[in-house]
Amino acid sequence: MNNKTRKVLVPLIAIVFGFLLGAIIMLAFGYNPIWGYEDLFISALGSARSIGETLQTMGPLILTALSFAVAMKVGLFNIGMSGQALAGWISSMWFALSFPDIPRLLMIPLVVIIGMVFGAFMGFIPGILRALLGTSEVITTIMLNYIMLFFSTFMIHSMFQKNILMDNTTDQTKLISANASFRTNWMSSLTDNSTLNIGLIIAIIALVIMAIIFTKTTLGFEIKAVGLNPDASEYAGISAKRTLILSMVVAGALAGLGGVVYGFGYMQNFVSQSASLDIGFYGMAVALLGGNSPIGILFAALLFSVLQTGAPGMTNDGIPPEIVKVVTAAIIFFIAVKFIIEVMLPKAKAIKASEATKKKGEKA
Amino acid sequence: MNVVNTLQIIVANMLIYSTPLIFTSIGGVFSERGGIVNVGLEGIMTIGAFSSVVFNLTTAGMFGSMTPWLSILFGALIGALFSSLHAVATVNLRADHIVSGTVLNLMAPALGVFLLQVFYQQGQININEQIGYWNVPLLSNIPVIGKIFFTQTSLPGFLAIVVAILAWYVLFKTRFGLRLRSVGENPQAADTLGINVYAYRWAGVLLSGVLGGVGGAIYAQAISGNFSVSTIAGQGFISLAAMIFGKWNPIGAMLSSLLFGLFTSLAVVGGQIPGIKEIPSSFLQMAPYVFTIIVLALFLGKAIAPKADGVNYIKSK
Incomplete structure (x- = not known):
């Protein structure tokens, strides 16, 4: 075989x-498991709308899975996708709510960039600690998830302007303006008013770019080489430290983008969180199932999106x-x-x- | 508010919130000293909390005020059972320790809520028989000190301190402890000397299951008084941090747990205390995690975890 x-x-x-x-x-x-699984698949794929919801769910999962995969290829465990995505979500949301009148063509690239920058910063911290001091990235990324979680609560409670919060609460913001939302008329109407949005397209573009980086560029080769043997890479003239940091920055940026897609495509606002974001851990699951390869991630994300979207349907059978x-x-x-x-x-x-x-x- | 009362509230709450962390982080010490990284402590605590709550509800009529204590023992048993998943994956089936631990974390809340729905048709359930406050006999009569440290406090907390000392003794002064540490430092050498590496690694993981189960159960029986998907939300990871902060030593883990418990205590009761109430509670909640990163980065470097921690041992034929 x-x-x-x-x-x-x-x-x-x-x-x-x-x-x-x-x-x-x-x-x-x-x-009865047969009825259960049947209802699971029907409510995930049974109508245009549910297909739209399933495809929508894939967007953030693909991005967080890519984030995990990049780090894994260089030999690091990025468990910090939750925190990185949260950083991307809250920072880009804060910007979009503070400047609601920016035209759409400018707004969308801006929030994408802001989310990626803050996500990248969250990836940079464990990256540089690992490269320079040898600190375990597993521990630092887990700790950073919680630091970001509590910091985001502080941000929405104490830093956000009062006029961008929902009335009578400090736990969630107002909805973003239509020119910031990732939802489009044609995608919604195509899928019977589902929440399907351009986030999926962004995720697939990222998937293709990463596939090209992995297979066709020097950076991709360096990442693979350092992942296989950092010492040998050093002898071959690759700076292992630089590659480690760079991969974590890219990983953080991808997860941050996942947070942006989740926020602007699905949620449409920021809501104070009490636990780590699910898309972080499920992104890890997607990457592991997909064997860290772009094509594998695509199929694994589809499977997990079907499971996630279809799950509520099982209540039909109790x-x-x-x-x-x-x-x-x-x-x-x-x-x-x-x-x-x-x-x-x-x-x-x-x-x-x-x-x-x-x-x-x-x-x- | 007088100073003695304020201190009493802070100290008692510190001990109450530290207790689950002390048990769980010592569990982590046993697992990692044996060479198995355990990021699944969070999941083990969740299962411990869940099973103890179910046991409590089922037997409260039978055992009365003893119920919470028996529930904790039941939590320990189920915690051990659940951790055997991690043991079989990492020790026997060569799974990656981080992935397997994450599976525990994903599995536990899902399984807990699923079974809660099956048993009680609801996603959250409260218990009636809880562990309440406790006054230490004799010591609580000492003026001032007795009032601050020994009244309205937590019996499990004092037991946790005893367990920490006991765990230190077991790990560093007994044959079992020496062998457990040897399979975590150099499994090949240990194997050559006739030590059953797999058995000792299993023992380490099972101990982490028992102690993590106790930690989760105590959280449910003495602090939250309920089980839902958010009962255990990060305590397992704080325990992991406490284990690292305490340099993989039971006494160190206990002291770091007490420190982290103090932060939680201040975040919860600090609103009434001048000087503390100006600090946003988010920062107090964040502190354990920030401290752990700083300490790990600046003071400890890399050569501090057991040498073969996270490395699978594949016995040659």
């Missing part, structure tokens, strides 16, 4: 196992929709223990193609 089929088979088997585990749990508590999150976690678990799947695979092949093994045996 060659490497390519294996790369596709392992996540597929993990998905099947994840769904099976979900089915077993549903059966154990007296629910099934608590949280089961879908259990399935998601289970899929990632099976990806994590892919060792066991990989052990299973060649054996399965060995039975079918016994001649090949015989040859091997003769050689040995």
Whole structure:
């Protein structure tokens, strides 16, 4: 079995196992998993509107997954997507609400850039600490998620102008003006008034750009080289430190952009958060399932968007929709223990193609 | 408001909020000293809190005021069970420790809320039998000091301090502790000397499950008095921070937990105290995380975690 089929088979088997585990749990508590999964897919893909919602959900997930993938390729764990996305969301939202009259053609690039800059700054901190002092980026990104979470609460409570907040509350802002929103008439009307917006297009552009960077540019090569062996890269004249920092900056910018897309496409305002943003952790799940490759991320984001959008439909059968999150976690678990799947695979092949093994045996 | 009363409130709250952190961070110490990175402490706490609340509700009629204590033990048991997922993935199946830990964090709240819906048809549930305040016998009669440190305080808090000392003894003064540390520092060498690396790593993770389960359960039984998806929201990560801040040492973890508990205490009760109430509570809540980054970056450098922490050990045939 060659490497390519294996790369596709392992996540597929993990998905099947994840769904099976979900089915077993549903059966154990007296629910019918077939009806449950049927309603899940119907409410995610059954109408133009639900397809629009599913596609909308993909936008932020693709971007946070790309963020995780860039860091992973250079050998770093970016668990800070939640905080980076939050930084991108709140900063760009603050700008758009403070200057609501900027024309649309200027507004959208501006909020994208602002969100990416602040996200990038959140990625720069763990990057430079790791490169210069060797501080574990796993810990610093986790800590920064919470620092950003509490700081965003402080910002909306104490720094935001009173006139951009909703009346009688300091927990959410007013909605953004129509010329800042990522929603467009044609995309909404195409999908029966769903929240589908240009965020998905932005995400796909980012996906293509990253695919080109990974495969066709020096930076992509350097990232891969440092990820494989930082010492060897140094000997080859690549500055490992510079590459580490740069990748974390790019990762932060992508997650920040994810926050912008989430804010301007889906939420339309800023709401004070009590926990880390979901899109951060699910972005990690998407990247892991997609094997950190752009095309894999696209399909994985589609799957997780279907799960997320369709979950509420399971209540039709009285099934608590949280089961879908259990399935998601289970899929990632099976990806994590892919060792066991990989052990299973060649054996399965060995039975079918016994001649090949015989040859091997003769050689040995 | 008089000074003694104010200090009493701050100290008692510090101990109450530190208790779950002390247990959980010591759990983290055992896991990581054995070489298994455990970012899943948050998930373990969530499961501990959930199972203790279910146990409490089911048996409150039977056990009366003993219920919360038994619930905590039940939380420990389920915490251990849940952590075995992490153990089997990282020790036996060569999974990446960070990914596997994240799975625990994703799985726990989903499973908790799912089962809550199945059992009670609601997303949040309160318990009636809780752990209340406690006066330390004898010591609370000491003038001033007794009032500040030993009245209206937390019994689990004092138990946590005892457990920290015990954990330090186990880790640094017993054969089990020496072997656990050896598989975290150099599993190959330990294996050569006939130590069962896999068994000791399992033990470390299971201990983190037990203690993390206790931590989550205490949070539910003594602080929140309920379970919902937001009952455990970051305490597991603060415990992780406390473990690092305490340099992977049970006593250090306990002291950092107390410090972080003090920040939470000030954020909660500081509104009444001049000098503290001017600081926005967001900054007090942020402080543990900022301190951890600063300490990790400036004072500790890299050579501080157990050497083989996060490295899978694959036994050669």
